[in-house]
Amino acid sequence: MVKTNNAIVIGLILSFLVLWILSYSIEDSDVNAMGMYFVVFLVPILVIVFLNSFILKLAKKFSSQVYQRGISLVLPAISSVLYLIEELRLAWIDGNLSFLGLVTLISIGVTNFMWNIKLTTNK
Numbered sequence: 001m002v003k004t005n006n007a008i009v010i011g012l013i014l015s016f017l018v019l020w021i022l023s024y025s026i027e028d029s030d031v032n033a034m035g036m037y038f039v040v041f042l043v044p045i046l047v048i049v050f051l052n053s054f055i056l057k058l059a060k061k062f063s064s065q066v067y068q069r070g071i072s073l074v075l076p077a078i079s080s081v082l083y084l085i086e087e088l089r090l091a092w093i094d095g096n097l098s099f100l101g102l103v104t105l106i107s108i109g110v111t112n113f114m115w116n117i118k119l120t121t122n123k
Helices: 004-025 031-060 063-071 073-083 095-123
Strands: 093-096
Touching: 004 031, 004 093, 004 095, 031 063, 031 073, 031 095, 063 073, 063 095, 073 095
Parallel strands: none
Antiparallel strands: none
């Protein structure tokens, strides 16, 4: 099974990579605007990645793989709901939560998919 620390590292790397790729494509390679994406979304992404590792640690405590897989799909489901709601803004995040939902859906979804593959191979 993928260790939780590895899930944190993989999630962080994928989040930063996806954030860079999406901000690069949205802002047409304007470095200043891309930097603002990192300023605005860095802390929420870090919180979500660490929350995902906590959820995966919680999922390890269950003996049934069905429960483990179901728990690992909670955060990608929440991220997909955030992505589908257009123009959702909070006062303490000066950005669109739909963009945050897309970044976390891709990065956490891939991380949890890899975790589920390792769950299957480590029977």
